[in-house]
Amino acid sequence: MPKPTFFNLPDDKRARILDLAIEEFAAHGYRAASISRLVAAAGIAKGSFYQYFDDLDDLYHTLLHLGGEQKARYLQATPPPDPAMSPFDYLRWMLRGSVGFEVANPRLARIAYQALMGDGPAEGFVTEMRAALMTFYRAMLARGIEYGHLDPGLDLDAAAFVLTSTLLPLSQYLLSRIDLEPEDLVRPGGPHAAEIEALFDGLLHILEHGMGLHAPEKATHHG
Amino acid sequence: MPKPTFFNLPDDKRARILDLAIEEFAAHGYRAASISRLVAAAGIAKGSFYQYFDDLDDLYHTLLHLGGEQKARYLQATPPPDPAMSPFDYLRWMLRGSVGFEVANPRLARIAYQALMGDGPAEGFVTEMRAALMTFYRAMLARGIEYGHLDPGLDLDAAAFVLTSTLLPLSQYLLSRIDLEPEDLVRPGGPHAAEIEALFDGLLHILEHGMGLHAPEKATHHG
Amino acid sequence: MPKPTFFNLPDDKRARILDLAIEEFAAHGYRAASISRLVAAAGIAKGSFYQYFDDLDDLYHTLLHLGGEQKARYLQATPPPDPAMSPFDYLRWMLRGSVGFEVANPRLARIAYQALMGDGPAEGFVTEMRAALMTFYRAMLARGIEYGHLDPGLDLDAAAFVLTSTLLPLSQYLLSRIDLEPEDLVRPGGPHAAEIEALFDGLLHILEHGMGLHAPEKATHHG
Amino acid sequence: MPKPTFFNLPDDKRARILDLAIEEFAAHGYRAASISRLVAAAGIAKGSFYQYFDDLDDLYHTLLHLGGEQKARYLQATPPPDPAMSPFDYLRWMLRGSVGFEVANPRLARIAYQALMGDGPAEGFVTEMRAALMTFYRAMLARGIEYGHLDPGLDLDAAAFVLTSTLLPLSQYLLSRIDLEPEDLVRPGGPHAAEIEALFDGLLHILEHGMGLHAPEKATHHG
């Protein structure tokens, strides 16, 4: 938790520090991030850092929380589909939102991704978030079964694992595959919008047929 | 690339150094691994390290190559099924082999996993290996389509991505979920063999139905 | 010397600051005492400290003076015996008083003791106080000779040195030897009152016979 | 305990480092001694210090042990008097030796003195040494009683306390009183030899008469 001093800072200064901190962690990872480098980049005194934060860990957790809040706000900008409908519609909504946010905030996304992949301190926050993700997907799938959209014989553990493993690295994959500026990547009518939607289609098709109740006629999905 | 000096070492000494290096990287990660700690643990002189390797990066890549070779040897111990048969039989073979190897070499597996997840130096090797994995899966899937086992409309990129993302973290997931000693985990008749096979079944079912040509009668997979 | 600001403070606030300052110096010693820690404990602003004192040294000397005054007041509460009588009666009075005060104010006593033992700044104050102590004892001893209570051949320097060296650490010794709460230690009828009086007897006996004119019959002091 | 590296150093370099370390601790005390200052003075790299010692504490204890050994060697150069004789003869021997050593090694003596006075880390070594001193004096006094040199009614605790308290700071007192170069102070025929012996006489007289069995005729000690 940052010290009150940090929140009393002028908005632009606080924002600049956070931005450079994101830069630092994204560039060097949790373990090799350096307070010295950060304060040099930010043009503030070494001692000032400790007026704002307890230590690097404090700043790190601040960044992760910040990322979580920002992503939540971003997702809420587009209302989610009716949960009684197919969970794949829901997934598509979430997928568009997540990728949109992460492509718009690639460095912050990279930090969160690495945190969930085992970089960063092993304790608390991260472990909880991984578990929360799995739990969330399990619940979503269970609801899907209840509403008759999913195969009742589905192995929930396996399915939640597939979802987590697949969706987490998705935007990193996109960013690496399409070597473009992030902002160009997801602009609604941008040059890659079609390509991305195609990938979403392919992905969701696999998941849907892998997990869903597929009537024979639905098999001709991509005529 | 290690220097010739390293290969002239007595076998046991060379093995001990590699083993402790694995320990060091697995325990502290690529960025926080320390030559000082390693030579102290190995009981060799600081200078000797530089007789064997250029630097930590050199050793790191050596370890990754070593892991690759060992895994290849391990997999080849069990002959793969006929590639003309269902790619899911092939996948199951590979899955059993991979998980078996990684659970038998948890620290080495952890290093490789973290390397592929973005720890380690961003350059060369790692990126290549990720690409190689994707390419390998793409080829496997293409062959599956060719032989009529897979839906010809399958989005190869999406499918290869799902496979890569799902199979890479699988053994880490298993190790975390089943809180047991690694060696107990995969012993053929061990206490968790059934549980693991069930997870494999669930996983392959999803992938198979998501990607395959599913005859209607196969839908009752787990009666 | 504290600044006037300090004396204009509400009594309770001023007292609290002094009390916490005593705590700080007693706990960490002169050299490791920290303004930062003190103001944090006292809940005052960093800058406020400098409104009250020049620096840590200023506060330190204030504490020492304060201790001196308090001790003087404490001693005067019990009227000293007639100086024309044996200086050992006088010593016993002083001893009781000193030990009583120091045991009642252990942290303040500890600071003063360490100051006189060479902790603290080498300059001025401390040296003076040590010299003053010696001078005081010399005068007392000289008066004892004058009044015929002491051996006229007594080496005044040696004797004053013995007194100073012996009495200064006395209460520290008592506190360390008897592992009890300070307040229990000197309560008139307390469990250790007898033990302490016995030590006083032993001590004064040695000093008296070492320095005094001892009539043969007084040799049977502790039948 | 210093690391082996330190003992492999050339003699003169090792000696210079120890000497400057003594200087550092004597000048600034245990708590304010600084590795940075020391290495600057010694002209060695910061890192080199840590090749020799674990940390400041390690060096500090090394110095104390070194002082103890040197003093023991110094004392053994003059054979002690027969312990069956008066303990005051023994005391005089010890006193001459101690003062001689401490005046010849004033800074080392100051460090040890401050250590025994409560500077330095509270743990182990120091507490033990204080207790050892008291025990040693108690034993000496008990032997004195046994051999009939001391008053059998003597309070051993009180007496041992007087001895410890008096003799410990003696050379510090001498050094402060006689403002001379240490080496001039104890040279056998030096300008202050007589003065010092006189102080010894005075001191021992007090102790002897305070603790001893004084036959009436011995009372005329300084005729």
Next chain:
DNA sequence: TATGAATGAGCTTTCATTCAT
């Protein structure tokens, strides 16, 4: 080849002190 002492840059952290509000 093996050694391990030497090095200095770099790290995190604490500190007393100043000063604008």
Next chain:
DNA sequence: CATGAATGAAAGCTCATTCAT
């Protein structure tokens, strides 16, 4: 008078790397 943000010097300590033996 009170405040607390800003500062940079200085601390202890670790590190990879070099090099003479």
